[in-house]
Amino acid sequence: MSRIRRFSIGNPINTEAVVQNLPEAKGEFPYFTRIQSTESSGINLQETMEQKDYLLYPLEPETRIYGLGENIRGINKRGWIYESNCTDDPNHTEDRRSLYGAHNFFVVDGQETFGVFLDYPGKLTLDMGYERMDELRITPEDWNLDLYILEGDSIREIVKAFRQLIGRSYIPPRWAFGFGQSRWGYQSAEDIREVVKGYRDHGIPLDSVYLDIDYMEDFKDFTVNQERFPDFRKFVEEMKQEHIHLVPIIDAGVKTEQGYDVYEEGLEHGYFCKDETGKEFTGAVWPGKVHFPDVLNREARNWFGRKYQFLLEQGIEGFWNDMNEPAIFYSEKNLESVMEKIKSIESRNLDMWETFALKDLVNGLANNPEDYKSFYHDMDGRKIRHDKVHNLYGFGMTRAAGEAFEELEPEKRILIFSRSSYIGMHRYGGIWMGDNQSWWSHLLMNLKMLPSLNMCGFLYTGADLGGFGSDVTEDLLLRWLALGIFTPLMRNHAALGTREQECYRFTQTETFRNLIGIRYGLMPYLYSEYMKAALGNEMLFQPLAFVYPEDEHAKEVEDQLLLGESIMIAPVYTQNAGGRYVYLPEPMKLVRLKSMEQTETEILEQGHYYIEIPLDEVVFFIRPEKIVPYTDSGQYMDALEGQELKFLHFVTERAEYEWYQDDGYGKDYENPVHSKKLVVEVSAADKG
Numbered sequence: 107m108s109r110i111r112r113f114s115i116g117n118p119i120n121t122e123a124v125v126q127n128l129p130e131a132k133g134e135f136p137y138f139t140r141i142q143s144t145e146s147s148g149i150n151l152q153e154t155m156e157q158k159d160y161l162l163y164p165l166e167p168e169t170r171i172y173g174l175g176e177n178i179r180g181i182n183k184r185g186w187i188y189e190s191n192c193t194d195d196p197n198h199t200e201d202r203r204s205l206y207g208a209h210n211f212f213v214v215d216g217q218e219t220f221g222v223f224l225d226y227p228g229k230l231t232l233d234m235g236y237e238r239m240d241e242l243r244i245t246p247e248d249w250n251l252d253l254y255i256l257e258g259d260s261i262r263e264i265v266k267a268f269r270q271l272i273g274r275s276y277i278p279p280r281w282a283f284g285f286g287q288s289r290w291g292y293q294s295a296e297d298i299r300e301v302v303k304g305y306r307d308h309g310i311p312l313d314s315v316y317l318d319i320d321y322m323e324d325f326k327d328f329t330v331n332q333e334r335f336p337d338f339r340k341f342v343e344e345m346k347q348e349h350i351h352l353v354p355i356i357d358a359g360v361k362t363e364q365g366y367d368v369y370e371e372g373l374e375h376g377y378f379c380k381d382e383t384g385k386e387f388t389g390a391v392w393p394g395k396v397h398f399p400d401v402l403n404r405e406a407r408n409w410f411g412r413k414y415q416f417l418l419e420q421g422i423e424g425f426w427n428d429m430n431e432p433a434i435f436y437s438e439k440n441l442e443s444v445m446e447k448i449k450s451i452e453s454r455n456l457d458m459w460e461t462f463a464l465k466d467l468v469n470g471l472a473n474n475p476e477d478y479k480s481f482y483h484d485m486d487g488r489k490i491r492h493d494k495v496h497n498l499y500g501f502g503m504t505r506a507a508g509e510a511f512e513e514l515e516p517e518k519r520i521l522i523f524s525r526s527s528y529i530g531m532h533r534y535g536g537i538w539m540g541d542n543q544s545w546w547s548h549l550l551m552n553l554k555m556l557p558s559l560n561m562c563g564f565l566y567t568g569a570d571l572g573g574f575g576s577d578v579t580e581d582l583l584l585r586w587l588a589l590g591i592f593t594p595l596m597r598n599h600a601a602l603g604t605r606e607q608e609c610y611r612f613t614q615t616e617t618f619r620n621l622i623g624i625r626y627g628l629m630p631y632l633y634s635e636y637m638k639a640a641l642g643n644e645m646l647f648q649p650l651a652f653v654y655p656e657d658e659h660a661k662e663v664e665d666q667l668l669l670g671e672s673i674m675i676a677p678v679y680t681q682n683a684g685g686r687y688v689y690l691p692e693p694m695k696l697v698r699l700k701s702m703e704q705t706e707t708e709i710l711e712q713g714h715y716y717i718e719i720p721l722d723e724v725v726f727f728i729r730p731e732k733i734v735p736y737t738d739s740g741q742y743m744d745a746l747e748g749q750e751l752k753f754l755h756f757v758t759e760r761a762e763y764e765w766y767q768d769d770g771y772g773k774d775y776e777n778p779v780h781s782k783k784l785v786v787e788v789s790a791a792d793k794g
C-alpha cells in the first residue's frame with residue numbers, strides 16, 4: 107500500500123510536473139522540521155548573514171538516500187550538497203553541485219523509509235549530509251513550493267507511486283533503440299555518407315546518424331545549409347534506403363537576423379522572453395545574438411513546436427533539443443558592461459587581485475546568474491522572472507516539440523530527447539547525460555545515473571558513449587559500449603576537435619561489430635523490458651539495494667545494476683583491467699558473449715567472485731527462474747523483423763516471460779496483442 111500527501115507552502119507555481127491533482131494535506135508535514143536560521147548555510151562568504159530557512163531531517167548513520175536523477179556522485183546520494191539549478195557545465199567533476207537537469211525526487215531509506223518530491227522550479231539546495239553528516243537540509247530560494255511525501259512498503263512501491271503521480275514515461279520509436287553515431291563537426295552530406303559507409307563496410311550495425319549544429323545555415327534553427335546539404339529531402343530519403351535515420355539538433359536560442367522567418371514571426375507576435383522594460387532579451391549562443399522563445403507561454407510554445415514541421419516534412423523522424431538550460435554565452439547588456447570595465451583598465455599594470463578580477467569578469471560572461479534574473483516569462487498572463495522558473499525551460503522546449511508532434515504526427519512516435527529537463531518532461535521526451543568526457547570515471551558515472559534517472563521517470567536515456575570532450579582510447583570506447591548496449595539511448599558522440607571516435611576508425615573492428623551486434627540480438631529483451639517499465643511505471647535499471655533490501659552487501663554495491671526482470675549487469679570501468687569483482691546476491695547464471703553466436707554459460711552460487719571479462723566479451727548474469735529472449739543479430743533494426751526467437755535462461759523447472767512486441771511506431775501501447783507469454787520448461791531428461 108502506498109500513500110502520497112501534498113503539502114502546499116506559500117504560493118507555488120504550477121509546473122505541471124504531476125498529472126494527479128491531489129488535495130492539499132491537512133496539518134503539519136511529517137519527517138521534516140522547518141528551521142529558521144540566520145546562520146551561514148554554507149562556507150560562502152556572501153551567504154554569511156543571509157536568512158536561510160531550511161527543512162531539516164536528522165540522518166542516522168545507516169540511512170541511505172536515493173534519487174535526484176541526473177547528478178554526479180553515487181547511487182546513494184548521501185555525503186554531498188546538490189543544487190537543482192539546470193546548468194550548462196561540461197566539467198562533470200566531483201565538486202560540481204548541478205548538471206543539466208533538476209530532478210527533485212529522492213527516497214530516504216533508514217529506520218523510516220519515505221519519498222520526497224519538491225515541486226519547485228527555482229534554485230533548490232539539497233544538502234545530503236554535507237554541512238553536517240547527520241543532517242539532511244533542504245533550502246529553496248523562496249518558500250513557494252509543493253512538498254510531496256510518499257510512503258509505501260518498499261522503495262520500489264514508493265517509486266512506483268511517484269511515477270504514477272508524474273505520469274507515463276516517454277516511449278520512442280523502436281528504431282531509436284538502434285545504435286547511433288554522432289559528432290560535432292560533420293559538415294556536409296558527404297561527411298555523413300562517409301560515416302555510413304564506414305559502418306556498413308565494416309559490418310558494424312548502425313541505425314542513425316546525428317546532425318549537429320553544422321547542418322544549419324549560420325546556426326539558425328529550422329534551416330538547412332543548402333550548399334553543404336543540397337536537396338535535403340532527397341538526402342533524408344537516400345539515408346532511409348540505407349536504413350539510417352538522420353537526427354538533427356535544435357537549439358534554444360533563435361538568431362536575431364532580419365529576414366529570418368522564425369526571428370521575425372517571434373518578434374511580431376511577442377513570443378520571445380522580454381527584459382524588465384518589455385524589450386526582447388538578447389543573449390548569445392552559437393549564432394551570436396539570439397532571443398529565447400518563451401516556451402513557458404502556451405501560445406509561444408505552440409508556435410515554436412510547430413516549427414519542427416519544417417524538418418518533419420523532409421522526412422525527419424527524430425530530434426535532440428540542446429542548450430536549453432538555457433545556456434547563454436553572454437548577454438548583450440553584460441558584455442557591454444564587461445567591455446567598459448576592461449577598457450577602463452586597459453593601460454594599467456594589473457596586480458594579482460586585479461588580474462583575478464579580470465579573469466572572473468570574463469569567465470562570468472557565460473551563464474551568469476544575474477542574466478537569469480534579467481528576463482521574464484509570460485506564464486498565462488503572469489509575468490515571472492526567469493530565475494524563479496529557471497529549471498522549467500528545457501522542459502518547456504521539449505514539451506513544445508512533444509505537443510506539436512501529437513498534432514502533426516498523431517499516429518506516429520517521433521524521437522525527441524533533450525539536454526536540460528525537469529520532472530514532467532519525462533512524459534514528452536528522453537534526455538542524454540550531456541557533455542561528459544572521455545574519462546573512465548564518467549563510464550561509471552553513466553551507470554550510477556541510470557537508476558536515479560529512472561526513479562524520476564526518465565527511461566529513455568544514455569550518455570555520450572566514448573565521452574564527448576577529450577580524446578578517447580580504443581579500450582575506453584569498447585568498455586563504454588559494453589555498458590551502452592544495455593542503455594535505451596545508445597549513441598557515440600564526440601566534440602569538435604577531439605579524436606575521431608567512430609567505431610570503424612579503430613583496429614578491433616570485429617570486436618566493435620560483435621559488441622554492437624549483441625545489442626541488436628538482445629533487442630527482444632531490451633525492448634520488452636523498456637515497454638513494460640514505461641507502461642507499468644517501473645524502473646528499468648534498479649540498484650541491488652532495491653531488489654535485495656535485506657542483503658547488507660547488496661546495499662553497498664554501486665557498480666552493478668539489475669536491468670529489467672531477468673538480468674544483472676556488471677561492466678568493467680577501469681583501464682587495463684582484465685575483469686572485475688562482482689557480487690551475486692543470489693545464485694545466477696553467468697552469460698559470456700563474444701557475439702550473439704558465441705555464448706558460454708556457467709551457474710554460480712551466491713557470493714563474491716572475480717570474473718574475467720576480456721575486452722572483446724560482454725558478461726551479464728541471469729537471475730533464477732528468469733528468461734532472456736533474443737534473436738540473431740542484424741545490421742539495423744529493420745533486419746531483426748521476423749527473426750526466430752531464442753532463449754537464454756536460468757530455469758530449473760518452468761518459467762514464464764512476458765514478451766512485448768509491436769510495430770515500433772504506433773501508439774496503441776496498451777493493446778493486449780502486443781504481449782505474449784513465453785514459457786520455458788526444462789524436462790526431466792534435460793536436467794539429466
Ligand code: GLC
Nearest residue numbers: 290318319428525540541601
Ligand atoms: C553542446 C551539446 C553537444 C553538442 C554541442 C554542439 O555542447 O551538449 O552535444 O555537440 O553543443 O552543438
